[in-house]
Amino acid sequence: MAKVKVASAWLDACAGCHMSFLDLDEALIDLADAIELTATPITDIKEFPPVDVGIIEGAVSNEHDEEVAKKLRANCKILMVWGDCACFGGIVSMRNLFTTEEILQRYYSTESTAKGSNIPSSEDLPPLTTVRPINQVVKVDCYVPGCPPNPKAIHYALAELLEGRIPVLPSEIMRFD
Amino acid sequence: MSEITLTINGKQVKGKEGDTVLEICQANGIDVPTLCHLDGLSDVGACRMCVVEIEKERRPVPSCTYPARDGLVVKTDTEQLERYRRQILELIFTERNHFCMFCEQSGDCELQKLAYRYQMDNVRYPYSFPVLPVDSISDYVVIDHNRCILCGRCIRVCSEIVASHTLDFGNRGWKTLVSADLEQPLGESSCVACGACVQVCPTGAIFNKVSLYKGKTDECRQITTVCPACGVGCELNVMVKDNNLVRIEAPRLAEPRGPLCPMGRFELLRQTPPRVTSPLVRNEQGKLEECILDKATQVVVQKLSEMKGSFASIASTRIPSETLSLFRNFSSKAIGSDRIDTLDGESYRTIAEGIRQFQNGGKGLDIECPIGEILDADCILVVGADPEKTNPIVGTLVRRAVSQKKAKLVVIDPLRDAFPLRTDLWLRPKAGSEGALLNGLASIIIDKGLVKQEKVPAGLVSALSKYKTVEASRSTGIAEESLELAAEMYGRAEHGVIIYGEGLLQRNDASLVTTILNLAKLTGNLVGNRLRVISLKAGANSRGAWELGLARGIKQDKPKGLYLLLADEPVDEELLNRVKGVDFLVVQASYHSPVTSMADVVLPSPIWAEREGKYVAMDGRVVELKRVLQPREGLPQDEEILAGIAQKSGVKLSSD
């Protein structure tokens, strides 16, 4: 049976959900028989090829994130999102309670920052947006909340997908923390 | 109440007329989700999670406020209802800022549990991100408005059960906030810090600073025991994890005697290190030095024999009766003295003498009524007492009577109004004239004919002749109209209760107690053969200590030697003064303090959580203190230490 092709990305995220995936430990080795990782943060392929399953961790917080989310959505049949940030906005959305100016202002004037420093303004930096969960940018097919999701929850979701079903986490393994 | 029959989800179920549909569902094991409902509080239908379909009603209704009728046909779990409930959850989550990942309550949160139940793995609405405050100024309680779902449970418990009426909703619409007084920080408001709001809050909006992150409910052992902090003897649910105190809750919060106070709910969790972890003896250089128990015992035994006859003993009344009984035997046999007292013994002697005089020599201590009588009072006299400070649950009951039964409240105290927001009349007699005031009230009551002539004991009228209104007013410095008003209030009351405490007892005048008892008897304020009089006792086991004969008193001058069984009693100026100037001081205590610093020998002692035994609460109930923590390894219990000293002194102790 052909391996299921998977691509993933992390946006405004801490990488904890991908780490939780790696916490499958030995089950990871079994999974290697069934799935093929293409473009992910832990492999060296840079552009998303067409895949069966796309996975996003993290929220959308700038225009570049939006592009990545849209690109992955366009290249996958099923889009799954991992973690509270991708499902709900998560802890990174706490920055929505402040203005961008306030945030940058503080960061560049902390007690250890050289006096008189200016906020960087290079055009290489993508414009910031409100922090949003993925489903406010592209259509999402399934969700695995958690901060991070328990490896068992990730395993459940992947196993369901491999069986050809779209998973909805049962209450017993759902968590928001 | 007649029985009614409803059809719920196709099944016939029975209920009582007057119940709500929700109550009938719950009584029949039909699970309907709720958030703002809490057994014991009024229902408001705020959250709408409990919506049900009722035949002939046009739209779903909240079952918590819908009165049940015979013949209703109800559906609680249709697909549409379940979709509404999911929708409500999504609206709640997007309305404010619910960050579960660092919330103290996560795993113990009713909102979160419902979100899991409804498999809410995403939301369809945009988040609002309102900027909301966190009120953290109180010593114990934090209100994080970001997590509040405006269910109002905190407001209802604060008014209906605790009767403090501190919390209410402020502003309107989506700017509504739970507010203390007029938008004061909680720690600067009329809040009594009882923590009921913490316990009833279904989310992490209201939480306590002392227990943060120490353990979730299902990680803890729960033990029901009694509070060691004062004589009321409230029931506590103590939660323990890894042999550490995590949290204390009220097992039956919604009942009148249910709420706790900051001493029982929060202060008991705090330990005031450092703990005494080893016996200490003052060495030749004058410094306290750690040593083994044997050595410390030797030193005590030697001193006891050298200073025979000039030793006295004092015990804390936080200690259960079994240990106190042993201590009494220890005092008489090993110390060889009948000079024994408790920390609050003086007050107790005044009370006992006052009762003795009232009964003309009888022994009955059961002359006082249970504190529950306060709830039904229509007039309360608070004489020289500050219940909200010393026995806060008594304060709670007074507040309830005032707000729910419209009881009249009269405070008699030269210095303080114990209930500044609620008192109807505050009488401030000149210091030392309390007796004249109380007798004056009795005199006015008789003169106004507020009691039947036949009921007035012979000789009383003439005894009170010098306390007529004018004389009483002159002696006390209180206006005649005020005296008459007070006499009217209490004299006309059907259910008048008198509460008195330290402010009165510190006069050391037993006749004041007798006068109060007479006043109650005169006006017929009895329940059974007990008077509606309550004296506030400081210690959890003050009464038990008295009954065991420990509060005999240390007469004459200061003893040369003193054995102080302090346990974990908090130390104050008064205690320090009692032990100053003693030649040889032995302190058996849980914590180091200025008192142990003055001691010649320091011995360890368990804290309340490591003890078990019986207390006699101030109303005479015998209650059980259960051990909730394993004592520290290697630390001897009080009994072992006392027995060891006795044995080395050549006497045998038996506890009876």
Place this chain on the structure above:
Amino acid sequence: MTRKIIIEPVTRIEGHGKVTIHLDDKGNVDKARLHVTQVRGFEKFCEGRLFWEMPLITARICGICPVSHHLASAKAGDAILGVELTPTAEMLRRLIHMAQLVQSHALHFFHLASPDFLFGMDADPAKRNIMGVIAEMPEIAKKGVKIRAFGQKIIEALGDKRVHPNAAVPGGMAKALSLDKRGEILNQVDDIIADCQFAVDLIKDYCLQHSEEAASFASFRTGYLGLVDTDGNVEYYDGTLRLKDSKGITLEDNVASKNYLSIIEEAVEDWSYLKFPYYKRMGYPAGIYRVGPLGRLNVADGCDTPLANKEFQNFKSLGSEGIVQPSLYYHYARMIEMLNTAEKIKQLVQDELICSQEIWVNSAKINREGIGVIEAPRGTLVHHYWVDASGKIEKVNLIVATGHNNSAMNRAVYEVAREFIKDGKVTEGILNRVEVAIRCYDPCLSCSTHALGQMLLEVAICEPDGNVQQVLRS
């Protein structure tokens, strides 16, 4: 001729980064930069929260090293409460910290970096990853998984979760270690130490066989910073700060961690969101220094466990005056640390006191300021909080491990680009080498940019006039 090559994103690191390389007229490298395009905002959005919550909030700065932030935050909280931990609480904090160092170093080496060493830097990108290692060298992959799982399970035992655990609280720890769990650790630890030794030997051999490449790959002078204990050994949890210059001269020693501001300052460049820490007295950019495994081993005099100390001495012989300079040796240093921390786990659990239940102290006092400093896997980590009298956060300052290495990573990228890009010729293998240079530092870019966003790794090769010609995305 203008070319701008952009590698975007840099893979097999944590976070995102963008590199631009400017060519001169001859097609040789003129300038190279690592751009951090992300700012996440923790230093601002924590204002208004309570300091008790900070260990759980700041853990979310990073999913690979959450325990580092969790502990540095708890230490700042201890300082705010003004308490000293019970002996058991301190042991448990050290245990979870060692466990996380083991797990993070294992993750980085086996899951992220090893494909370059096992398959070669020019190998086919499709297999140059953990799945490739699993397929072709399953025994090595299994060792990596096993070592990582060992660390993660200890974290889980103490905090209920492997990532973002609920383990430390200001004043102590939330959970005691059960005798059963301690027994499990004792049973496994010798095996794990042997596996760590295997990893040290693996990288040691690689460095030996490629010694010329190793000695010259991204090799440049900087200072070094790390915590040391009272004997001058590598210290991860407490200790004092020591700073050495590129020649091994000690510039600062015995600096209490709460005085970090006296030696560290951060510069800002217009083209990167990430700040550039430097040694205050030497100014910027002269005072740049490196942290993390290479930094720590360079400032220290030894390791406090036997096997690791032996490796330490061998390692030092690769340099002069006790300084080992080239970037690739970061991996070697990292594996020595993994061995050291595994041995320290054994020492900690051998003492039964670690299972006592006296794990936290209460305090009603609140000091207005607290600083917690710790050695995270990637380097020195500083959490500095100011609170009001009720415990609410007024200000936060964070200096995150990878941030200290910002200048060095830029330098590394420049050196590698300059060495390999000649006459404007660029291949995929060369670009991977640029990434390899960055990977030496095991950067935790989400951490360092505890501000917002991501770090794209684009290598943009630009003409002198700034025009971009070629963009290679990583």
